Amino acid sequence: MTNTCKILLIEDDQDQINMYRFKFEKEGFVLISARNGGEGITAARSEKPDIILLDLILVNESGVEVLKKLKSDDVTRDIPVIMLTNLAKKEMKLQSERLGAVDFIVKTQITPSDLVRRVNQELG
Amino acid sequence: MGTNQGAQTGKELGCAGYINKNCWLANNVNGPPTKRCRYCELAFKKCLFARFLLISSILVVALLLTSFLIERKISEPLVISLFVLIIVYGYYFDRSTESIIVANFSERKAKKAFIELTETLKQKVSDQTKDIKEKNKHLQKMLRTQSEFLDISSHQLRTPVSVIKGVISMILDGDMDDLPKAKQREFLQGVRDKSTKLEMIINDILCASEFDANKFSIKTDSLVIHMEDVVDEAVKNSRLEAKQREIDLRWQKPKRPLPMIRGEAKYLEQAVYNLISNALKYTPSTAMVKEARATRQQKGVVRVTVKKERENIIVCVSDNGIGIPKEEIGKLFHKFARAENATAMYTDGSGLGLFIVKAIVEGHYGKVWAESELKKGTNIYISLPIARPDKQVNALPKSNQSVPVTH
Known part of the structure; x- marks a missing residue:
């Protein structure tokens, strides 16, 4: 199942970037990574990814703030965003859903294959 | 008596020596009916005794006058019967007014006591309400902190x-399966690194919550130890990490033993280890340093020193790493505090390392503080009081062992 869908992973932990990069590239995706919100928004605007995986705890800012910025920008508004986090707080989940995230996933509850499946499902 | 009276005016109403300051009789006639007047606060105009005197005088005058007008003389039996009458009247008057005054006094006293009691109760209730509110606030804050801690x-x-x-x-x-062996090994x-990290985070969390629940403090019978031995052990345990991070970890154990300190070697070792480990994390193995004319490559160095300063042993862990912004040094020792520039380099610690260091050092009656300059490096100091010589009786002059102290 090869496809050339582009994924933007906004995540501050390098080990996790490496892991997800390996899995998604193996599945034929193109994975772009950003280590903080600013970089992530720039990448989202220039690369126009098909989907964004956004961590909730980022360097110096909350993923929710980044999500707000993504959703208020005409260029990035329509890109589906999946929140990917280890902070399983109900209010965070509600807040992200209200802001337009398509899903809120706790990293420890899924494996990389599950995530690939979820992304594929989202991209149709 | 005049001076005595002045001194006695301070006495309370109802007490033996009380003299009514408003009493004209007490002040002018040197013999007021003091027994019951100690209960009296009435002014002269309202004085019952004065009324008695006035009424009886009028009566005497009236009777004498009447008898004189009728019989043209004052007979002896009349005078005697008049005095008897006045004495009897006086006696009953005195008894009845005394009981009135005393009853009035008791009532006032009871009222006063009641008002005082009400005030005290009101005060107590308001104090307790305030106390409860404060406790409630504190509990809520604690719950919030706990829930943040858990999150x-x-x-x-x-x-x-x-x-x-x-x-x-x-x-x-x-x-x-298709990956080369080397790549597989890397993963x-x-x-393995992450599981080690996980174990460390669990230990830190347990340790921090234990310190939270029971403030750590050394016991009076704690051993006296050589701090340089503790540091030596902590450095040994950090060597591998320093090697992996390619950082020069420098430590020279003092040739002459330093004065001993009282403490728990295991905890102090953890504190020093945490400091070294932090320094290693926030120091790049190599960094480009701009100097006046050119940029040069600078190797990451973490240096550990121990020395005696006045009555303390000072351990310093210094690095030439990223440094800490000035405004963030203060919160450094709080739980989960991490300076803004630190998150960029490292994010998978427990966030509790320095909090634990502080709890341990303060439990040893010591101090911990940091000095730092951005992009230049950080020095973190631990200062521990030297054990008093009289408690060092059994301490060996130079030894790797800890020795118990007998008093």
Whole structure:
């Protein structure tokens, strides 16, 4: 199942970037990574990814703030965003859903294959 | 008596020596009916005794006058019967007014006591309400802190777990079958590192919550130890990490033994280890340093020193790493505090290391503080009081062992 869908992973932990990069590239995706919100928004605007995986705890800012910025920008508004986090707080989940995230996933509850499946499902 | 009276005016109403300051009789006639007047606060105009005197005088005059007008003389039996009458009248008057005054006094006293009691009760209730409100506030704050603590620690705990679980499930799914052995090893090493990290985070969380619950403090019978031995051990345990991070870890054990301190070697070793480990994390192995004319490459160095300063032993862990912004030095020793520039380099610690250091050092009656300059480096100091010589009786002059002290 090869496809050339582009994924933007906004995540501050390098080990996790490496892991997800390996899995998604193996599945034929193109994975772009950003280590903080600013970089992530720039990448989202220039690369126009098909989907964004956004961590909730980022360097110096909350993923929710980044999500707000993504959703208020005409260029990035329509890109589906999946929140990917280890902070399983109900209010965070509600807040992200209200802001337009398509899903809120706790990293420890899924494996990389599950995530690939979820992304594929989202991209149709 | 005049002076005595002045001194006695301070006495309370109802007490033996009380003299009514308003009493004209007490002040002018040197013999007021003091027994019952000690209960009286009435002014002269309202004085019952004065009324008695006035009424009886009028009566005497009236009777004498009447008898004189009728009989043209004052007979002896009349005078005697008049005096008897006045004495009897006086006696009953005195008794009845005394009981009135005393009853009035008791009532006033009871009222006063009641008002005082009400005031005291009101005060007590308001104090207790305030106390309860404060406690409630404190509890709520504690609950919030606890819940924040749980949120953040669960996040810190899940981070390594997500990598461990992810990599292992990829191996089981066969994703890595085609990978070269070296690459596979790299992933496995990552898993091992993350599980070590996980264990450390769990230890830190347990340790911090224990310190939170019971403030750590050394016991009076704690051993006296050589701090340089403690540091030596902590440095030994950090060597591997320094090597992996390619940082020069420099430590020279003093040739002459320093004065001993009283403490728990295991805890102090953890404190020093945490400091070294932090320094290693926030120091790049090499960094480009701009100097006047050119940029040069600077190797990451972490230096550990121990020395005696006045009555204290000072341990310093210094690095030439990223430094800490001035405004963030203050919160450094709080739970989960991490300076803004630190998150960029390192995010998978427990966030509790320096909090634990502070709890341990303060439990040893010592101090910990930091000095730092951005992009230049950080010095963190621990200062511990030297054990008093009289408690060092059995301490060996130079030894790696800890020795118990007998008093």
